[in-house]
Amino acid sequence: MxxxxxxxxxxxxxxxxxxxxxxxxxxxxxxxxxxxxxxxxxxxxxxPFGGLRMAFMNYKPFLGMDGSAWVGFQNFIDFF
Known part of the structure; x- marks a missing residue:
C-alpha cells in the first residue's frame, strides 16, 4: 500500500x-x-435554438421561456 x-x-x-x-x-x-x-x-x-424552442410553446413574454406552456405541434396545426 x-x-x-x-x-x-x-x-x-x-x-x-x-x-x-x-x-x-x-x-x-x-x-x-x-x-x-x-x-x-x-x-x-x-x-436561433431559442426561437425554435419558442415555436413549440404558448410563449408569453412576461413568463419567459421557463414559465410558458409547452403545446407541441398545436401552433403548427393552427397555422396550417
Missing amino acids: KPAASLKPSHRSKLRLSEAATNIIASKHLYMMLTPFVLYYLIFYYM
Missing part, C-alpha cells in the same frame, strides 16, 4: 499545468484568429 504522502498531487502535475498555460499564451494569435469563427457559429447557429 502506498503511503499517504504519495497520494498528494505532485510537482510534475503543477508543472504540466503551467506548461499548458504557457502554450496557450504562446499560441494567442491562433486563438485570436479562431475567435471570429467561434462567434459566427455561436450567433448564427446556437442562438
Whole structure:
C-alpha cells in the first residue's frame, strides 16, 4: 500500500499545468484568429435554438421561456 504522502498531487502535475498555460499564451494569435469563427457559429447557429424552442410553446413574454406552456405541434396545426 502506498503511503499517504504519495497520494498528494505532485510537482510534475503543477508543472504540466503551467506548461499548458504557457502554450496557450504562446499560441494567442491562433486563438485570436479562431475567435471570429467561434462567434459566427455561436450567433448564427446556437442562438436561433431559442426561437425554435419558442415555436413549440404558448410563449408569453412576461413568463419567459421557463414559465410558458409547452403545446407541441398545436401552433403548427393552427397555422396550417
